[in-house]
Structures are given as C-alpha cells and as structure tokens.
Amino acid sequence: MKILITGCNGQLGNELQNITKSGKAEIDEVSENIRKSEVIALDVDKLDITNLTQVKEILNDVRPDVVINCAAATNVDGCEGNKDFAFRVNSIGPRNLAIICEEIGAKLVQVSTDYVFSGDSNKPLTEYDLTAPYSVYGKTKLLGEQYVQQFCLKYFIVRTAWLYGYIGKNFVYTMMRLGKEKDIIKVVDDQRGSPTHANDLAYHILKLIETEEYGIYHCTGKGECTWHEFAKMIIELCGEKCEVKPCTSEEYITPAKRPEYSSLDNMMLRSTVGDEMRDWKEAIKSFIEKVMKGDSHQEGVE
Secondary structure, three states: OEEEEEOOOOHHHHHHHHHHHHOEOOOOEOOHHHHOOEEEEEOOOOOOOOOHHHHHHHHHHHOOOEEEEOOOOOOHHHHHHOHHHHHHHHHHHHHHHHHHHHHHOOEEEEEEEHHHOOOOOOOOEOOOOOOOOOOHHHHHHHHHHHHHHHHOOOEEEEEEOOEEOOOOOOHHHHHHHHHHHOOEEEEEOOOEEOOEEHHHHHHHHHHHOOOOOOEEEEOOOEOOEEHHHHHHHHHHHHOOOOEEEEEOOOOOOOOOOOOOEOOEOOHHHHHOOOOOOOEHHHHHHHHHHHHHHOOOOOOOOO
C-alpha cells in the first residue's frame, strides 16, 4: 500500500509516520500490510493542497492508494481574522484532494473536528447529529467535509477533538509550561469535551484505511471533562504545585466562540472496525510519563 500524508509535520502527521515506521502504536501493533506500506510524507513546502494544479501533478505522479489529509488551518481564533486563508486550507484544500483522489481511485481520509457542532447539546454527539458550527474554523471544516462527500466516493471523514501529540504546540504543553512558571492559573470550566491522544487517533486511521468502511467517524478519547479538569490533571501528573482555578468563558474572551459541549460518541467506530480509543485519563497519564522520561519519540521522524 502506498500512503500519502499531507501536513505531515503536525501532531497527527508525526504520529502516523512514527507508527508506520515502528509498526506499533501505544494501543497495539498495526497490521503487516501497514508496516510494509510506502509512506510519502509531504508538508506545505512540497504540497500546497490549496493549489489544484499542484495537487493534480503530485498525486498523479505518486499514485497513492490512500491520501490522509492532516493539513489544516487549526488556529481557531486566527481563522476569525483571516477567513480567506481558513477557507482555502480547510475547504478548498479537501475539495482539491477529493477531486484528484476520485480521478486516480485513491481513498481519502479527511480529518475534521468537533467544532462542526454548535455545542448546545448535553449528551455525546453521534455521527448522525446535526452540524451547526458557530466559528469560521468550524464552518470551513464542515464545508471541507461536504466537498469530500461531493467529489469523492471512497472517503473517511474522521472528526476528533482536543488533540494533543508529542510535537508542536498544544494545550497539554502549554499547561506543563505554565505549571512551572506560575503559582496560579485560570482555566475555563464551562466547556466540556473529550481530550484525544494523537497516537490513538493515528492508530484508528490506519485501521480504517485497510477497509472499505467508508463514511463519517468520530474518534476521540473515551469519557469527557472540562478544560479546567483536564488542566488540573495535567498539573497533578507533572507534580507541580501550581493552583488551577476555574473561570467562565465570559472571563476568558476569545475571538472565536467555542462549543460549550462537544463530547463525541464513537458510534461508527464501534459499529465497524472497533473502538479501541483509550479513556482520556489513561491516555494523558501515559503521555506525560513519556514526555517526562524523555521517551516520547519526538525525534522519531527524520
């Protein structure tokens, strides 16, 4: 199998490369077919997904069996201030990949987000629940999903949430840093969701691409918490003395409105290839242990 990864230098792209290279994720080993796969990992300097001509040229040259699109404009507040950029990357980019994947017969994995929902629910959201995003980020990601469905038959749309991985910037690393620098930090306690380890997400994506179980998937850590509860556990696991105080979203104003409730139910995974996602508490404990031991394979991708 030939797998092309776009946006390969991000949290998820890094995990996909490490797992295919080592043959194992933290949950379990991957199949022999995945271990023997040829992986072509490209970031924006080699493949700009917003350029249809470039997408056509590279995909026709590489002829991948599967394209996993990890490229995205993920700065939620930044998307509010630069709508055109968010639209090009999150909507036009997936459209371009879908058009050419359909032409060459490749499967397409489009990574999406809990922000496609309004956040007005009070129970875990399934794949059949209605989308209604508030933010530019959520709206452009939803349009990207729709373009993929419109232009490509063999697609997996995988929605995730509160993602953290061993490289790059994320909430976990921010809390670890602030825990060392501050005596007190404030974190919102009126937004609930499901923290997700990028290694676990990558493992399930690699399970999916071996199948023809096409459709929309939710793939997040099991259980749910508030950002305050998540931060508190991170600080405790690091052994820091920093006090984590709760605050409201009104006290911590951001340009983009966040969903108040965006916990996702992995119903489609359970119904097809199986949901092996770890509980969010187990996953974050494993993550921090590895980071603090220096055993996080951050250097694994050359």
